[in-house]
Amino acid sequence: NAGVTQTPKFQVLKTGQSMTLQCAQDMNHNSMYWYRQDPGMGLRLIYYSASEGTTDKGEVPNGYNVSRLNKREFSLRLESAAPSQTSVYFCASSEARLPPRNEQFFGPGTRLTVL
């Protein structure tokens, strides 16, 4: 089992460019999440998908869109990248959205730099 995988590992964009971050999990989890991690701050939730076919905004959704392609895959799209979106992005998954089965398992992260 690979757990949660993310591609790419690193990416450099110019301001205004677009890109999609890919995430897949092989644990048959229902819920998936996208976070960003910035220095000195806790992980902040961008979007989540409680179950296949649903997506909801998190704490910092502006400038991002998501697609829950199927139960395994959840992608994050930046339509017009800005320097403020320079960050490390983590995808996570959990069996369920709410406790007690909501332990989240994280991918290795994507380090994104926007120039």
Place this chain on the structure above:
Amino acid sequence: KNQVEQSPQSLIILEGKNCTLQCNYTVSPFSNLRWYKQDTGRGPVSLTIMTFSENTKSNGRYTATLDADTKQSSLHITASQLSDSASYICVVNDNDMRFGAGTRLTVKP
């Protein structure tokens, strides 16, 4: 203001020494509190989980404590090893995961 505050921000100790990391939170009520370990360049991995009614949980050399009255948790690491060098993140779970900013621990030989 973050609902989960961790201290210290960073800590350097010598191999073999013990250390304690602190987490203060305002989230209430909550279902559980977790400590995650995040190695450099990796995603966080869960170390311990405690429910509201538990006050201690161990995982090898890691022992977490919870005082729900004072809204404090701590993570104690015994006989530190070089591989303990990482960030340790406190997460309080109501219906959302509330993440602290983490403590960066460096263990030196």
